[in-house]
Amino acid sequence: MCRPVTFKPGSKIRLSQIDPRKVDGEWDKVTAKERIRENTLVSRELAYRLYAENRRAVLLVLQGMDTSGKDGTIRTALTGLNPQSCQITSFKQPSSEELDHDFLWRIHKAVPRRGEIGIFNRSQYEDVLVVRVHNLVPEIEWRSRYERINEFERLLTEGGVTIVKCFLHISYEEQRERLQARLDNPEKRWKFSTGDLAERKRWPDYQAAYEEALHRCNTTEAPWRIIPSDRKWYRNLVVSTLLRETLEAMDPKIPPSEAGLEGIVVE
Amino acid sequence: MCRPVTFKPGSKIRLSQIDPRKVDGEWDKVTAKERIRENTLVSRELAYRLYAENRRAVLLVLQGMDTSGKDGTIRTALTGLNPQSCQITSFKQPSSEELDHDFLWRIHKAVPRRGEIGIFNRSQYEDVLVVRVHNLVPEIEWRSRYERINEFERLLTEGGVTIVKCFLHISYEEQRERLQARLDNPEKRWKFSTGDLAERKRWPDYQAAYEEALHRCNTTEAPWRIIPSDRKWYRNLVVSTLLRETLEAMDPKIPPSEAGLEGIVVE
Numbered sequence: 001m002c003r004p005v006t007f008k009p010g011s012k013i014r015l016s017q018i019d020p021r022k023v024d025g026e027w028d029k030v031t032a033k034e035r036i037r038e039n040t041l042v043s044r045e046l047a048y049r050l051y052a053e054n055r056r057a058v059l060l061v062l063q064g065m066d067t068s069g070k071d072g073t074i075r076t077a078l079t080g081l082n083p084q085s086c087q088i089t090s091f092k093q094p095s096s097e098e099l100d101h102d103f104l105w106r107i108h109k110a111v112p113r114r115g116e117i118g119i120f121n122r123s124q125y126e127d128v129l130v131v132r133v134h135n136l137v138p139e140i141e142w143r144s145r146y147e148r149i150n151e152f153e154r155l156l157t158e159g160g161v162t163i164v165k166c167f168l169h170i171s172y173e174e175q176r177e178r179l180q181a182r183l184d185n186p187e188k189r190w191k192f193s194t195g196d197l198a199e200r201k202r203w204p205d206y207q208a209a210y211e212e213a214l215h216r217c218n219t220t221e222a223p224w225r226i227i228p229s230d231r232k233w234y235r236n237l238v239v240s241t242l243l244r245e246t247l248e249a250m251d252p253k254i255p256p257s258e259a260g261l262e263g264i265v266v267e
Numbered sequence: 268m269c270r271p272v273t274f275k276p277g278s279k280i281r282l283s284q285i286d287p288r289k290v291d292g293e294w295d296k297v298t299a300k301e302r303i304r305e306n307t308l309v310s311r312e313l314a315y316r317l318y319a320e321n322r323r324a325v326l327l328v329l330q331g332m333d334t335s336g337k338d339g340t341i342r343t344a345l346t347g348l349n350p351q352s353c354q355i356t357s358f359k360q361p362s363s364e365e366l367d368h369d370f371l372w373r374i375h376k377a378v379p380r381r382g383e384i385g386i387f388n389r390s391q392y393e394d395v396l397v398v399r400v401h402n403l404v405p406e407i408e409w410r411s412r413y414e415r416i417n418e419f420e421r422l423l424t425e426g427g428v429t430i431v432k433c434f435l436h437i438s439y440e441e442q443r444e445r446l447q448a449r450l451d452n453p454e455k456r457w458k459f460s461t462g463d464l465a466e467r468k469r470w471p472d473y474q475a476a477y478e479e480a481l482h483r484c485n486t487t488e489a490p491w492r493i494i495p496s497d498r499k500w501y502r503n504l505v506v507s508t509l510l511r512e513t514l515e516a517m518d519p520k521i522p523p524s525e526a527g528l529e530g531i532v533v534e
Binding site for chain 1: 319443
């Protein structure tokens with residue numbers, strides 16, 4: 001099966017020991033494409049029921065290094081869902097208004113409402129990743145955030161939100177190839193900024209920051225999933241399957257209708 | 268071609284004189300489906316360019332009587348776009364916080380940002396439709412709203428938003444059939460409320476309210492399009508084509524890249 005890598009709450013992980021090129025031998029590009037299409041049809045129907053039921057929500061969190069494919073996953077694994085049932089929020093550098101509040105303020109505003117699938121392209125985790133690597137706040141401040149995030153996620157979970165956190169795991173070499181491809185392709189060059197190279201120099205710091213975030217926030221209610229992402233088709237397959245299986249496990253139901261509707265004839 | 272019905276700014280219209288069953292003889296269910304698929308592929312690519320360009324936005328407004336197919340249009344004509352480039356906002360009964368502001372406050376907050384396609388499922392027009400039919404505010408108040416809406420839409424247009432306003436036009440008989448179908452189908456019955464029958468009794472009031480809104484807010488910058496909607500496949504075809512043609516006319520461009528990127532080799 002095409003499962004993400006998971007690990008026990010409380011245990012540490014070493015990203016260097018998880019192979020980002022891993023694929024399940026059962027699948028190839030062609031069969032994956034077909035399965036993604038099938039997943040989309042199933043998820044679309046379940047999303048409709050989730051909306052009709054209007055009791056619970058799904059929050060899919062996508063995190064990963066630059067070029068790990070957060071946009072590409074949305075484009076490939078999630079296109080084909082009814083856009084009315086998905087709300088995507090991309091978290092960029094916080095605005096000055098956002099910085100004037102606690103770090104979860106802008107996140108909380110974007111949480112999906114009942115019946116919806118919310119997708120976070122980056123998330124609350126940026127505040128223990130880029131913020132930590134660049135020392136944007138003192139260590140004592142970012143260090144307390146792991147617990148604040150766990151509490152926040154528990155609040156959401158208790159409120160009926162199923163949280164699916166995906167770390168798109170790529171290798172250092174794969175990032176090099178993808179950045180070079182952006183530079184070499186005139187249609188993609190607009191995405192490249194020289195700042196990307198400066199960030200790439202911080203690779204070990206980012207990996208360490210991810211390892212700690214994955215370790216400290218891998219709770220029973222909202223576990224992390226590590227998605228081997230060097231191969232785009234496999235990454236898309238795993239995320240698309242994960243969403244489908246999440247919705248299947250939730251098994252949303254069309255709600256009962258108003259009482260006394262039997263026999264009504266519309267005039 | 269599969270064009271919506273349009274009319275000159277300033278001129279009045281009589282909805283009873285526009286045939287909601289109209290289809291263009293060139294099309295049938297099968298060819299329409301194929302064309303919608305093709306439209307989606309073209310719009311998806313153009314939406315990507317719109318996002319990359321990051322200068323302008325599209326706002327698609329869907330209005331229509333109950334059962335006219337606002338949800339269905341989104342589901343059929345817009346599924347297949349990258350959900351990251353579409354933000355859908357469904358305006359329901361205003362909350363008490365929303366009612367504590369002017370009627371455009373909640374609308375303004377939901378306007379698409381640069382690079383996005385925003386879709387309004389209901390809109391600012393509810394405030395001259397349901398509000399008027401049910402006398403929720405005094406006539407002098409709703410009557411001034413047409414001009415406020417025109418001014419608001421001009422503000423958006425000048426800010427780079429192309430507004431596409433669609434009125435999904437169905438017949439009284441078609442609504443009867445659709446409401447009855449909801450009642451008769453256990454999978455759809457949850458959508459039905461006895462309040463729908465009370466609203467249906469106000470059909471002539473709603474048609475008059477629509478005629479006035481279409482007339483007064485049919486500006487050069489943001490014209491109304493009337494979509495013959497008794498046949499769902501034709502409605503979907505017309506809206507999907509309209510979105511494609513709007514994006515084609517905007518012709519968004521991939522932006523230039525940062526200067527001095529030539530010859531960079533990523534290490």
